[in-house]
Amino acid sequence: MAVGSASDKTGRLEVRPEEHAALVDGRPLSLTVRELQLLVTLWSNPQRILTREELHTSVWGTPPRRDDRSVDVYVSRLRAKLGAALPDQKLIYTHNGIGYRFSPDG
Template sequence: MDAAQRHDDVIRIGALEIRAADGLVLAGGRALTLSVREFGLLVALARSGGGIVRREDLYERVWGGELRTGDRSIDVYIHKLRVKLEEALTDWRFIHTHVGFGYRFAPEPSHPFHNAATNR
């Protein structure tokens, strides 16, 4: 049950509670202050059931229209979201980058209990 659980328009993931209808996000009970883009991005990610969402799809769902080559809006807002989430729920990481694929939303402890940092 750490996976996304859709209940009408209330999404619960980890210590996050997203009320899509109200435009409200609770992190561990406290309300987050998000901008429109930040909120849209969060909802789009949270609704993807832990799968990887391609940047093109994210852009289309949140911004509408097609993602132009060179547009870095997504990166910037992913960053902003990460900062706010991290600020609210320390030692949890929600947004994971999959280079060349897109982003994945899932709660994972930020401390690597079994370090696997061997990239390459």
């Protein structure tokens, strides 16, 4: 495999940021821009707990306003689409009081 390829597989999920695409078993998921940005951010930091602040700043470009729930809403939408394509895998874990973590394994 070419060095520096910026696409990667996580089990049956592939994420290709430069191509603005995420695939499951080779089939593209139909994600909106925000959903994809969020997935890319999570996927780029596997096993790491990302705070809502970090996620919001990465996806929206600015820190969240007080009581902003947009990160949660998009995590929910992303889970729904991932769950539809990969019914048996849990990929996004919640860390109460902190944020979320992407974990291809357990």
